[in-house]
Amino acid sequence: MAVARDIPLPHADEVPAIPDLRHSFSDRRSLRNTVLTVLLWAVSLLAAVPLISVLAMLVIRGGGRLGLELFTELPPAGFEPGGGFGNAVVGTLVMVAIASLFSVPFGILGGVFLGVVAPESRLADATRFIAKVLTGFPSILAGVFVYAWLVLAMGTYSAIAGGAALAVLMLPTVMLTAEQSVRMVPQRMKDAAHGMGCTDAQMVWKVVLPTALPGILTGIMLAVAGAAGNSAPLLFTALFSNYWIGSFTEPTASLAILIYNFSGMPFPNQIELAWAASLVLVLIVLVFNIASRLVGSSKV
Amino acid sequence: MTSAPDKASRFAPDGSISQPPTRGEVVADRAFRALAFTSGALVVLLLAYILWKIGLQAAPAMERYGLGFLTGAVWDPGRSEFGVLAEIWGTLYSSILALALAGFFGVSVAIFLTQDFLDARLSRVFRTVIEMLAAIPSVVYGLWGIYVVIPALRPVAAWLHDVFGWFPLFSTSLSGPGMAPAVIVLAIMVLPTVAAISQDAFSLIPYRIKEAAYGLGTTRWEAIMKVMLPTASSGIFASLVLGFGRALGETMALAMLIGNSNQISLSLFSPANTLASLLASQFPEAGGVEVQALMFAAVVLLLISLAVNICGTVIMAFSSKQKVS
Numbered sequence: 045m046a047v048a049r050d051i052p053l054p055h056a057d058e059v060p061a062i063p064d065l066r067h068s069f070s071d072r073r074s075l076r077n078t079v080l081t082v083l084l085w086a087v088s089l090l091a092a093v094p095l096i097s098v099l100a101m102l103v104i105r106g107g108g109r110l111g112l113e114l115f116t117e118l119p120p121a122g123f124e125p126g127g128g129f130g131n132a133v134v135g136t137l138v139m140v141a142i143a144s145l146f147s148v149p150f151g152i153l154g155g156v157f158l159g160v161v162a163p164e165s166r167l168a169d170a171t172r173f174i175a176k177v178l179t180g181f182p183s184i185l186a187g188v189f190v191y192a193w194l195v196l197a198m199g200t201y202s203a204i205a206g207g208a209a210l211a212v213l214m215l216p217t218v219m220l221t222a223e224q225s226v227r228m229v230p231q232r233m234k235d236a237a238h239g240m241g242c243t244d245a246q247m248v249w250k251v252v253l254p255t256a257l258p259g260i261l262t263g264i265m266l267a268v269a270g271a272a273g274n275s276a277p278l279l280f281t282a283l284f285s286n287y288w289i290g291s292f293t294e295p296t297a298s299l300a301i302l303i304y305n306f307s308g309m310p311f312p313n314q315i316e317l318a319w320a321a322s323l324v325l326v327l328i329v330l331v332f333n334i335a336s337r338l339v340g341s342s343k344v
Numbered sequence: 345m346t347s348a349p350d351k352a353s354r355f356a357p358d359g360s361i362s363q364p365p366t367r368g369e370v371v372a373d374r375a376f377r378a379l380a381f382t383s384g385a386l387v388v389l390l391l392a393y394i395l396w397k398i399g400l401q402a403a404p405a406m407e408r409y410g411l412g413f414l415t416g417a418v419w420d421p422g423r424s425e426f427g428v429l430a431e432i433w434g435t436l437y438s439s440i441l442a443l444a445l446a447g448f449f450g451v452s453v454a455i456f457l458t459q460d461f462l463d464a465r466l467s468r469v470f471r472t473v474i475e476m477l478a479a480i481p482s483v484v485y486g487l488w489g490i491y492v493v494i495p496a497l498r499p500v501a502a503w504l505h506d507v508f509g510w511f512p513l514f515s516t517s518l519s520g521p522g523m524a525p526a527v528i529v530l531a532i533m534v535l536p537t538v539a540a541i542s543q544d545a546f547s548l549i550p551y552r553i554k555e556a557a558y559g560l561g562t563t564r565w566e567a568i569m570k571v572m573l574p575t576a577s578s579g580i581f582a583s584l585v586l587g588f589g590r591a592l593g594e595t596m597a598l599a600m601l602i603g604n605s606n607q608i609s610l611s612l613f614s615p616a617n618t619l620a621s622l623l624a625s626q627f628p629e630a631g632g633v634e635v636q637a638l639m640f641a642a643v644v645l646l647l648i649s650l651a652v653n654i655c656g657t658v659i660m661a662f663s664s665k666q667k668v669s
Contacts, residue, residue, distance in 0.1 A: 325483075
């Protein structure tokens with residue numbers, strides 16, 4: 045303390061010039077900074093406008109028609125008033141269920157293969173790579189593929205073909221998210237299971253899958269949400285039908301195709317129905333999306 | 345020990361509950377591994393089967409039209425004359441324009457969300473809003489495009505055509521569906537992909553790099569432009585390539601908005617066509633030779649989009665590996 049006081053203070057003229065640290069908004073650099081920040085806010089908020097506009101239009105133009113008869117009646121023809129799209133709602137749900145039936149078990153098993161059974165193997169590398177590439181696969185090509193594979197073989201458009209096309213699109217999503225969530229299971233839990241004498245199958249069934257379940261469910265919900273809204277692969281696999289679904293081997297209606305068909309019609313009633321169907325479709329998709337978030341956020 | 349020691353309990357000391365797997369368990373384990381292996385192999389086989397099936401259907405058309413299919417711009421089922429040059433042009437042109445828009449907005453959104461412009465809770469809300477853009481089905485965007493985007497664009501397009509009509513981009517006027525509304529909707533649909541992957545690229549940058557930049561006295565934007573953007577550039581590039589892949593394959597919204605007209609034009613307001621929307625609009629009513637030609641078109645789309653997606657996946661793997669080391 046005493047020492048510090050003994051140091052002579054420098055004279056004013058010996059003080060080195062202190063850099064000016066005051067912040068000035070008129071400085072060129074900080075002006076540029078402010079301008080860019082304002083622009084970024086504007087651009088980012090503008091990016092959210094389409095979502096708001098779409099949702100607002102759905103509620104305004106589709107909300108008026110919302111009612112029970114939409115789900116219990118069949119699509120109207122030409123100049124007919126009223127009507128609904130009950131068969132399309134059922135058809136969409138049936139085809140998504142068929143797609144899930146195929147893609148969920150194989151997707152989870154494939155994810156377990158990638159994450160636990162043989163993560164480093166050459167086949168796993170190839171599978172992972174191709175699954176990633178397939179997540180960007182044009183959905184219409186899944187329809188072309190199933191047309192060439194099932195529709196030509198069965199000789200008819202069908203709910204099964206539509207479901208198969210959706211399954212092709214769901215599989216990579218389910219598999220990759222399953223792999224990720226299986227990998228999140230701590231290694232020491234797997235080691236503990238092995239240490240107790242579990243076989244790989246028991247370890248996966250009793251430790252890995254229950255622990256990874258929330259993550260796997262998230263992936264399934266997201267894949268289902270995507271499949272429910274997808275229409276391109278259904279165009280020439282399930283086609284469309286104006287009647288209730290009678291069997292899995294006949295052309296089947298879906299909400300997405302109904303919207304596509306009705307949007308181009310010159311009748312105001314059909315266009316109103318297209319908006320109402322869009323609202324219902326978006327609600328279905330959003331429900332699955334939100335469910336996936338809720339399930340995912342309850343992760344350990 | 346009263347009972348004869350069987351194979352299972354030979355290794356276990358008295359009173360131990362542990363035992364080697366029984367035969368049933370071993371069989372179950374084998375079966376499970378085989379099943380898991382098959383499911384893994386299924387994806388590889390699936391892609392091979394897709395290529396083979398579509399290729400087989402397209403083979404007659406490939407033999408008949410050869411490379412002329414790619415250079416012809418006529419699609420006339422009546423005269424059995426097919427060429428997809430106009431569709432290839434439309435696919436690439438619309439995707440590139442959409443990507444330019446989506447890239448600008450997507451990267452801006454990624455910066456907005458990762459560079460501390462918003463507090464954590466608000467940024468989570470905004471991120472959800474952007475992700476929801478990807479959840480809206482393609483047909484709904486198509487419907488929205490017909491009844492919102494096209495009417496909104498019409499006066500703007502008319503004005504641009506009147507004033508800048510000499511400029512190739514505005515050389516025609518917008519009469520309903522066309523390139524411009526398709527590109528706008530396509531950009532909205534690709535934006536979430538670009539934003540999500542670029543966000544990952546930004547958030548992979550270690551915080552100390554930003555601190556170092558600030559420590560040198562940069563403003564926030566100098567740090568973003570001169571340090572963060574170059575560091576994240578390979579991830580952003582991957583996001584653009586993958587977004588491009590998405591744009592190439594988008595079908596329904598484009599089939600509803602682009603006008604499905606077989607012509608090659610630079611104008612933003614003239615109708616055009618893409619490979620995917622050609623398939624969507626022609627396939628349901630096609631028969632015979634036209635189906636084969638459409639299968640050929642599907643092969644072209646398949647090869648283009650596989651090439652782009654493979655590039656994107658490789659670049660992304662490369663860029664995330666680079667960050668870790």
